[in-house]
Amino acid sequence: MPTALVWFRRDLRLHDHPPLQAAVGAGYRVVPVYIHESDDTDPWPPGAASRWWLHFSLQRHREQLRRQRSELVVRRGRPLDVLRQLLRETGAEAVYWQRRYEPATIERDRGVKEALRADGVDARSFPGALLFEPWRVRSGNDQPYRAFSPFWRACQALGEPGRPDGKARAPLPEAGLPDGLAVEDLGLLPRIPWDDGLRETWSPGEAGAEAALSAFLEEGLSRYDAHRDLPALRGTSRLSPHLHFGEISPRQAFAATRQRMAAGGAGVTSGGEKFLAELGWREFAHHVLYHNPHFPDEPLNPRFAHFPWRDDDGGLLQAWRAGRTGIPLVDAGMRELWRTGWMHNRIRMVVGSFLVKNLRLPWQWGESWFWDTLVDADLASNSLGWQWVAGSGADAAPYFRVFNPVRQAERFDPDGEYIARWVPELAALPARARRAPWEADATTLRRAGVQLGRDYPRPIVDLKRSREEALEAFQAIKNR
Ligand SMILES: Cc1cc2nc3c(=O)[nH]c(=O)nc-3n(C[C@H](O)[C@H](O)[C@H](O)COP(=O)(O)OP(=O)(O)OC[C@H]3O[C@@H](n4cnc5c(N)ncnc54)[C@H](O)[C@@H]3O)c2cc1C
Structure with a gap:
């Protein structure tokens, strides 16, 4: 029986897995492979929270494969070198993988495919990873889309995504499998253990993903429209890391919905409908x-390349990261993010707007903190x-829309439950004061045992003045 390597990457599942399905369907014995790449070749190597997730996801994937008497062969190195080495060791004649769409990965994968094909390997x-390949969705004048609604209509016009495939078995090659590393050898877990909150919150792996989807469809879907914007509730699926x-696969989530x-x-x-639109x-x-x-x-709207960001952050970035801005x-x-590796979508918009507009710090700084801390x-x-x-992207919020975090709390956390959970030092305050403790009178603060500047910071910026300054800064690029 001929052998194929199935190169697992960001597709750590056995159900609805097109490369695995194709390899098994073509009668190949499958050697499942994971290659851990060095960070130097990747402009966006995974951050600390992603590495944490990857560790457990790889372990679960390996356990699943072992349950069907197979194995995940884990190696480290440059993918092309490792694949060539494994082809030699196993006598495999094919390498199949699922596509990824990050620019550097596309480039790299193209090189791998060409080189393997030149070696006479069936590389495919x-x-x-997506419902629709990005190049299939084109507007009437054959341009890619910049706005969501016409994009999503065009996707829908392509027809429903197909039905997901079931579980493919990866039969063990008769001659056994090549050696590999233990997942622990990859050093993905933090040396200083800061990950208690992640462990309490998540179950990485295919079984955890299926459980999250089922629980959401059972308990969350009917209330999704009403609850999805309320951060104190478990109103969304929390499927994003899975x-x-x-x-x-998104196809599984789509079909089950x-x-x-x-x-x-x-x-x-x-x-x-709302949930499918989020997909x-x-x-x-x-x-x-x-x-x-x-x-x-780089900003999609080139005007923003000239935006007058604040030159010196003077500790503002650190206060934002640490959840010590004085804006509850x-x-x-920010504390939910640090503890759990996740943040509610509404709050991502609020903390983002605060960083970019009230603190006037570059959006790339926020992006890179999220990159390191989000699972x-x-x-x-x-x-x-x-x-x-930032207002610079595709279908972006207009720059002049500055979220007011106090009004946002009033609307989306009216009882102050979310704030009390993550900023417990304010929990004894009534809801209104919890949203804006600097506006509370001295008696209210004293009764709750809160002294601003001691128990909880005073605001690091004035919301009203910083909003005006942001709008002035915007004027500087508006007519460019
Ligand atoms: C500043 C900022 C940064 C973000 N960074 C990320 C990120 O790194 N990774 C990430 O997956 N999402 C990101 N999002 C989008 C969104 O916040 C999360 O996808 C969502 O909160 C995940 O929770 P959920 O799975 O419960 O979502 P649900 O509401 O259950 O949505 C289902 C799925 O739809 C997708 N989705 C939902 N909203 C969006 C969106 N606005 N953009 C893209 N996909 C979406 C996700 O895959 C999500 O799992 C970001 C949003 C903002 C404002």
């Missing part, structure tokens, strides 16, 4: 990145999110 890449690491919608029930149709935003992010390779570093909703979000850090979605916040 497959879809599976989708990022490919522990579940459709199925749940067909079963009916109050709120399920509107919740379902659409993920597609849109990849589409924009694919067509704009500099999207993670911002601090709650779902994803080049496409993170760039889209930050350029949206």
Whole structure:
């Protein structure tokens, strides 16, 4: 029986896995491989939280493969060198993998494919990470999209994504498998253990992904429309890291949602449509990145290259990162991020707007902190999110829209539950004072045992004045 290497990357699952399915379908014995690349060749090597996730996701993937008497062969090095070495060791004649869409990875994979084909190897890449390949969605005048709604309509016009495949078995080659490293050898876990909160919050791996999707469809979908903007509730799916690491395919999430919608029930149709559109935003992010390779570093709207950012951050960035800005909703979000590796979407917008507009610090600084601390850090979605916040991106918030974190708390955390959870030093204050403790009178503060500047910082900027300064700064680039 001929042998194929299936090169696993950001697709750590066995269900609905096109390369694995194709290899098994073609009658190959499969050697499942994971190659850990050195950071130097990747302009965006995974941050600390992503590395944490990857460690456990690889372990779960290996356990799954072992359950079907196979193995994940883990190696370290340059992918082309490692693949050639493994081809020699196993006598395999094919290498199959699922595509990724980060600009540097596309370039690298193209080189790998060409080199392997020149060696006479059947090297092939497959879809599976997205519902629609980014180059398939084109506007009437054959241009890539810059706005979400027409993009999503164009996706829908391509038809429903196909039904997901089931679980493919990766049969063990008769002659056994080549040696590999232990996942622990990759050194992905932090040396100083800061990861308690991540361990409490998440179950990386395919089984964890399936459980998260089922729980959301059972309990969350019917209320998604009403609850998705309320950070104190578990109103969203929390599938983002699972989708990022490919522990579940978007096609699986899409099909399961459709199925749940067909079963009916109050709120399920509107919740379902909204949720599918969120998967659409993920597609849109990849589409924009694919067509704009500099999207993670450079503003899509070139005017913003001249934006007068603050020169000297004077400790403001550090206060933002640490959740010590003195603005409770911002601090709650930043602390949730630090503790759990995740932050609610609404709060991502609030803390982003605060960094870019009230503190007038470059969006790339926020992007890079999120990159290091989010378990779902994803080049496409993170760039889209930050350029949206900054007003420089595709379908972005207009620059003059400055989120007011106090009004946002009033609307989306009316009882102050979210703030109390993450900023417990303010929990004894009534909800109104919890949102803006600097406005509370001395008696209210004293009763709650809060002394500003001692128990909780005073605001590091004045919200009103910094908003005006941001708008003035915007005038400087508006007519360029
Ligand atoms: C500044 C900023 C940075 C962000 N960085 C990331 C990131 O690095 N990785 C990431 O996955 N998302 C990012 N997002 C988008 C969004 O906040 C998260 O996808 C969402 O909060 C994940 O939670 P969930 O899985 O419960 O979402 P749900 O509401 O359950 O949505 C389902 C899925 O749809 C996708 N999705 C939802 N909203 C968006 C969106 N706005 N853009 C792209 N995809 C979306 C995600 O894959 C998500 O898992 C960012 C948003 C902002 C404003």
